[in-house]
Amino acid sequence: MATESTPRILPTEITPESVYERRREFLKGSLALALYAALPAQAALPAWKKTAWGRDESPNTWEEVTTYNNFYEFGTGKDDPAKNAGSLRTRPWTVSVEGACLKPRTWDIDALTKAFPLEERIYRMRCVEGWSMVIPWLGFPLGELLKQAQPTGRAKYVEFASLYDPKQMPGQRWPVLDWPYAEGLRLDEAMHPLTLLSVGIYGRELPNQNGAPIRLVVPWKYGFKSAKSIVRIRLVEKPPATAWNRAAPGEYGFYSNVNPEVDHPRWSQARERRIGEFFKRKTLMFNGYGDQVASLYTGMDLRRYF
Ligand SMILES: Nc1nc2c(c(=O)[nH]1)N[C@H]1C(S)=C(S)[C@@H](COP(=O)(O)O)O[C@H]1N2
Numbered sequence: 069m070a071t072e073s074t075p076r077i078l079p080t081e082i083t084p085e086s087v088y089e090r091r092r093e094f095l096k097g098s099l100a101l102a103l104y105a106a107l108p109a110q111a112a113l114p115a116w117k118k119t120a121w122g123r124d125e126s127p128n129t130w131e132e133v134t135t136y137n138n139f140y141e142f143g144t145g146k147d148d149p150a151k152n153a154g155s156l157r158t159r160p161w162t163v164s165v166e167g168a169c170l171k172p173r174t175w176d177i178d179a180l181t182k183a184f185p186l187e188e189r190i191y192r193m194r195c196v197e198g199w200s201m202v203i204p205w206l207g208f209p210l211g212e213l214l215k216q217a218q219p220t221g222r223a224k225y226v227e228f229a230s231l232y233d234p235k236q237m238p239g240q241r242w243p244v245l246d247w248p249y250a251e252g253l254r255l256d257e258a259m260h261p262l263t264l265l266s267v268g269i270y271g272r273e274l275p276n277q278n279g280a281p282i283r284l285v286v287p288w289k290y291g292f293k294s295a296k297s298i299v300r301i302r303l304v305e306k307p308p309a310t311a312w313n314r315a316a317p318g319e320y321g322f323y324s325n326v327n328p329e330v331d332h333p334r335w336s337q338a339r340e341r342r343i344g345e346f347f348k349r350k351t352l353m354f355n356g357y358g359d360q361v362a363s364l365y366t367g368m369d370l371r372r373y374f
């Protein structure tokens with residue numbers, strides 16, 4: 069019980085969980101608290117620092133972020149990953165960094181998580197299908213890992229591969245995509261400080277359905293660029309083939325920057341529905357991160373390089 073002599077708790081001492089609890093309480097009342105009580109037994113990660121990123125946003129609830137997912141390895145329905153991703157074994161797990169670099173290395177996931185200081189950043193995420201969410205990610209800049217690998221002059225792009233194991237990932241028994249899920253970035257996009265490797269959300273380890281144990285987060289691009297459950301990161305000379313570009317090259321380009329002015333061939337990208345909201349919002353150029361990333365694309369025709 070608080071008394072005169074109880075030291076005042078500084079905001080910095082409040083655990084992140086109680087911060088979320090309060091925000092949630094404020095935003096959504098006792099319903100959200102009831103949902104929070106139903107949090108699964110996700111381990112808390114070690115020390116991490118809070119950053120200013122996205123402090124002005126209202127994150128989506130844990131419930132929304134962990135039950136409305138795209139992860140085709142576990143089914144194509146939005147609720148399939150939450151139902152089916154329990155079969156994914158995330159330990160032991162390694163991530164190799166290889167290709168055009170001086171210091172290739174196969175990292176154990178726990179060593180990797182300890183080697184780079186974790187930070188929390190609240191990012192807006194925009195799916196190519198027209199919905200969006202705000203998610204408090206825990207992770208570290210991908211660029212820090214790539215710097216350690218010491219890319220050579222031949223490294224111009226970075227290729228990401230998700231796990232391939234149809235026993236653990238039942239969706240891979242069907243040729244929905246050319247498995248394993250593959251993605252790619254230009255080297256400067258991969259080195260950009262906004263680009264994260266994430267190992268958690270809401271101060272906890274990533275739930276399997278969100279891409280455990282490690283996934284990419286590229287907030288100015290459509291969500292499919294943010295590959296989940298990554299096992300290989302390769303520095304390469306040429307633009308790597310990507311799963312969605314292979315499946316439908318006319319619909320999903322290599323860049324896939326969020327762009328309200330370039331429609332998907334089958335629908336407009338001008339507006340989006342934030343999960344949990346009724347009215348649609350205007351989609352922002354580069355998902356609102358233009359101040360940070362527009363200079364990466366100076367002089368490029370963004371209709372051609374969509
Ligand atoms: N391996 C893999 N990564 C993936 C996907 C997938 O199907 N498989 N879906 C992508 C899409 S379309 C989106 S919108 C985001 C969704 O991430 P979330 O479920 O954590 O919000 O993951 C991306 N990463």
Ligand SMILES: [Mo]
Nearest residue numbers: 195196291292
């Ligand atoms: Mo998506």
